[in-house]
Amino acid sequence: MTNTSAHSEHYDAQIPKMGMWLFIFTEMLLFGGLFIVYSIYRYIYGDAFHLAAQELNLTIGTINSMILLFSSTTVAIAISSIQRGNKKLSAIFIIITMVLGIAFLVNKYFEWQVKIGHGLYPGSTVLAGFGHGDTLFFGLYFAMTGLHALHMIIGLVIWGYALVFIQTGKTTQDRPAFIENSGLYWHLIDVIWIFLFSLFYLIT
Amino acid sequence: MSESIHETKEPSYLEVKSHKGIWNWLLTTDHKRIGLMYLYAMITFFGVGVILGLMMKLELIAPGKTIMSAQTYNSFFTLHGIIMIFLIVVPGLPAVFGNFFLPILIGAKDVAFPKLNLLSWYVYMLGAVVALSSQFLSGGAPDTGWTFYAPYSFKTSTNMLPAVLGAFILGFSSILTGLNFIVTMHRLRAKGMTWMKMPLFPWALYGTAWIQLLATPIVGITLLMVVAERTLQIGFFDPALGGDPILYQHLFWIYSHPAVYIMILPAMGVVSEILPTFAQKTIFGYKAIVISTIAIAFVGYFVWGHHMFTSGMSGVALYIFSLLTFLVAIPSAIKVFNWIATLYRGSIRLETPFYWAASFIFVFMIGGLSGLVLGSLATDVYVHDTHFVVAHFHYIVFGGVGFAFIGAMHYWFPKMYGRMYDASWANIGWLFFFIGFNFLYMPMFYLGILGMPRRYFDYVDKFHNGNIVSTIGSWVMVFGLVVIVANLIKSARSGPLADDNPWNGKTLEWATSSPPPLENFEIEPVVTEGPYEYK
Numbered sequence: 001m002t003n004t005s006a007h008s009e010h011y012d013a014q015i016p017k018m019g020m021w022l023f024i025f026t027e028m029l030l031f032g033g034l035f036i037v038y039s040i041y042r043y044i045y046g047d048a049f050h051l052a053a054q055e056l057n058l059t060i061g062t063i064n065s066m067i068l069l070f071s072s073t074t075v076a077i078a079i080s081s082i083q084r085g086n087k088k089l090s091a092i093f094i095i096i097t098m099v100l101g102i103a104f105l106v107n108k109y110f111e112w113q114v115k116i117g118h119g120l121y122p123g124s125t126v127l128a129g130f131g132h133g134d135t136l137f138f139g140l141y142f143a144m145t146g147l148h149a150l151h152m153i154i155g156l157v158i159w160g161y162a163l164v165f166i167q168t169g170k171t172t173q174d175r176p177a178f179i180e181n182s183g184l185y186w187h188l189i190d191v192i193w194i195f196l197f198s199l200f201y202l203i204t
Numbered sequence: 205m206s207e208s209i210h211e212t213k214e215p216s217y218l219e220v221k222s223h224k225g226i227w228n229w230l231l232t233t234d235h236k237r238i239g240l241m242y243l244y245a246m247i248t249f250f251g252v253g254v255i256l257g258l259m260m261k262l263e264l265i266a267p268g269k270t271i272m273s274a275q276t277y278n279s280f281f282t283l284h285g286i287i288m289i290f291l292i293v294v295p296g297l298p299a300v301f302g303n304f305f306l307p308i309l310i311g312a313k314d315v316a317f318p319k320l321n322l323l324s325w326y327v328y329m330l331g332a333v334v335a336l337s338s339q340f341l342s343g344g345a346p347d348t349g350w351t352f353y354a355p356y357s358f359k360t361s362t363n364m365l366p367a368v369l370g371a372f373i374l375g376f377s378s379i380l381t382g383l384n385f386i387v388t389m390h391r392l393r394a395k396g397m398t399w400m401k402m403p404l405f406p407w408a409l410y411g412t413a414w415i416q417l418l419a420t421p422i423v424g425i426t427l428l429m430v431v432a433e434r435t436l437q438i439g440f441f442d443p444a445l446g447g448d449p450i451l452y453q454h455l456f457w458i459y460s461h462p463a464v465y466i467m468i469l470p471a472m473g474v475v476s477e478i479l480p481t482f483a484q485k486t487i488f489g490y491k492a493i494v495i496s497t498i499a500i501a502f503v504g505y506f507v508w509g510h511h512m513f514t515s516g517m518s519g520v521a522l523y524i525f526s527l528l529t530f531l532v533a534i535p536s537a538i539k540v541f542n543w544i545a546t547l548y549r550g551s552i553r554l555e556t557p558f559y560w561a562a563s564f565i566f567v568f569m570i571g572g573l574s575g576l577v578l579g580s581l582a583t584d585v586y587v588h589d590t591h592f593v594v595a596h597f598h599y600i601v602f603g604g605v606g607f608a609f610i611g612a613m614h615y616w617f618p619k620m621y622g623r624m625y626d627a628s629w630a631n632i633g634w635l636f637f638f639i640g641f642n643f644l645y646m647p648m649f650y651l652g653i654l655g656m657p658r659r660y661f662d663y664v665d666k667f668h669n670g671n672i673v674s675t676i677g678s679w680v681m682v683f684g685l686v687v688i689v690a691n692l693i694k695s696a697r698s699g700p701l702a703d704d705n706p707w708n709g710k711t712l713e714w715a716t717s718s719p720p721p722l723e724n725f726e727i728e729p730v731v732t733e734g735p736y737e738y739k
Contacts, residue, residue, distance in 0.1 A: 012391055014390075014391055015316050015317075015387055015391050018386075018387045018390060018391065019316065019317060019320075019383055019384075019387050022383045022386055022387065022417055023383060025417060025418060026379050026383070026417055026418070026420070026421045027421070029418055029419075029421040029422055030421035030422075030424055030425050031425070032421075032422070032425075033421070033422045033424075033425035033426060033429075033455060034425055034429075036455070037429070037440060037451065037455075040448075040451060041446075044448075045446070122432075122436050122437050122438040122439075123436065123437035128445075131446075132439075132445065132446025133446065135439060135445055135446055136439065136440075136445070136446045136447065139432075139436075139438035139439060139440070139445075140438075142436070142438070143429070143432055143436075143438055147428075
């Protein structure tokens with residue numbers, strides 16, 4: 001999203017920003033498809049979803065939510081730092097963001113592992129024994145948190161690039177677009193998680 | 205329209221060589237070269253799609269097995285659909301003529317994200333290769349139809365994954381192109397070009413780009429759900445696991461109906477460019493066309509249910525979808541009236557692009573009016589899944605988009621290559637194509653009303669006559685197509701040099717040289733008037 005017109009002499013900061021916002025609309029609709037499917041099956045299998053949600057570990061979910069919310073703060077600081085020309089501080093907070101992101105994924109990994117250990121995964125005979133509602137609940141749980149985790153991994157790669165770009169001087173105080181856009185993307189991931197957390201962990 | 209006058213000629217974009225040999229194309233970020241790369245890729249795929257279509261028509265020339273088995277026929281109509289829809293008509297006009305002419309029409313040097321534009325081409329090619337690989341891998345060619353309906357798509361043992369993933373990747377390319385165009389139009393219009401001075405092809409691309417951006421991700425996630433269904437056994441659409449196959453149809457058409465407008469809106473935009481030029485007259489009702497473009501893009505989101513009148517839906521939903529379908533016909537009709545009013549008392553020049561634009565109106569009206577038959581509940585139940593539907597959407601998708609595409613090809617040919625095509629061969633090609641097209645698809649309306657179902661390789665004797673006419677029509681049409689393509693290829697190499705403005709057009713592409721220089725204009729254009737101010 002960051003390659004602005006190669007031929008233009010005048011740098012237009014609106015171009016990368018607008019491109020990123022449009023991309024975010026697309027991402028929201030991508031997840032939107034899954035949210036529609038979730039709400040339809042929640043409507044059909046309300047009771048089963050209610051019981052299945054109690055299987056999820058609210059503590060880990062809450063910790064992960066706090067990790068992500070905190071990482072949004074560090075992202076905001078990283079953006080402000082680069083806008084004020086403090087490259088070093090910006091890099092430090094990007095690294096903190098990445099550490100938080102990795103912590104989230106590690107938590108998620110253990111959470112998945114426990115679920116899979118209990119046989120609560122799509123295609124397992126244990127889960128099939130619980131009926132259609134539970135099967136769909138865990139199918140959606142793995143699909144949606146999995147897609148979210150995939151986005152987090154992409155986000156981490158993008159932050160890696162941001163660090164390189166700060167180092168090489170491609171991203172500077174005058175052209176902070178890459179870090180601003182990476183921040184927008186990271187915030188999007190956070191917002192989606194807030195909805196996932198509410199839909200899977202909190203509504204029981 | 206603009207004041208740009210050039211004294212010394214800059215080298216054209218085809219003469220500028222920044223890399224060695226083929227890399228001039230493969231590494232270019234010039235929107236014009238990228239447009240041509242799309243064009244060549246699409247012509248190749250189109251050739252494959254046409255051959256598949258011809259073979260299907262040949263199979264149907266007589267009842268019973270003629271040249272292929274039922275399973276082969278299934279995979280042929282599936283691949284024909286995948287190629288024609290996902291590789292050609294959905295990306296077609298925006299990727300080829302949008303890329304080439306959008307920046308020029310708005311007086312810009314390039315699109316907003318030139319590198320992303322090149323990336324979109326590579327993503328497109330990757331998607332095409334993945335989708336087509338489904339034909340050659342060991343599991344057998346997909347046989348579900350291009351719609352990948354559940355439960356076929358998760359039950360079939362054929363190569364569903366590459367086909368579905370290919371369509372997903374192609375959607376990604378489409379999204380990136382749409383994103384690029386929206387930002388380009390917002391930020392890079394020439395000085396003085398307000399929104400209401402923007403030509404109508406860019407306006408059509410603007411409406412299209414929003415649909416690409418907001419509808420494509422829905423089908424993307426839906427196709428990923430099919431992948432998850434097949435690989436991870438998540439039962440989104442499988443009733444045995446609690447899912448609902450009708451839900452697949454809803455999600456699929458939430459994208460794929462707006463996708464019809466991704467196809468047809470740019471075609472309407474092309475016609476809105478061609479007609480004023482060849483009538484030498486201001487377009488009638490510029491604002492009405494702009495508003496109807498946006499209205500089609502918007503209302504088009506809410507009509508998907510009309511593909512599913514017989515699938516099982518509540519009565520209320522049926523009525524609402526039917527009503528909305530009728531509503532979306534209104535802005536389309538507004539455009540047709542505007543085009544015809546543009547021609548009224550114009551100084552019409554009978555050139556090849558005009559023939560294509562005029563015949564576009566003819567076939568589009570047949571396609572559009574037959575669409576109303578399908579939009580009404582009672583008649584739809586009668587002709588649903590018959591050849592009537594096949595005829596209808598070929599009149600829109602092939603008649604509409606195809607005619608506009610070939611028309612645009614002739615209209616902008618002198619600008620793209622700096623050479624003129626041979627007009628008499630072009631007209632002969634058009635005549636055969638137009639006649640063949642109608643002989644090919646008109647009988648299908650009749651066959652559909654008689655009750656011939658679609659997607660069958662065999663039929664009872666009473667459908668024989670209509671099918672013979674249709675098959676012969678396909679030969680005539682393809683003969684015309686061969687003439688057209690051969691003429692264009694020959695003319696691109698050795699046609700007479702073209703003027704900068706052979707049609708006396710008023711939009712900005714005619715203000716620069718043929719072919720344009722790398723950055724499109726030698727002097728940045730300044731716009732003072734609307735796009736079609738003929739005096």
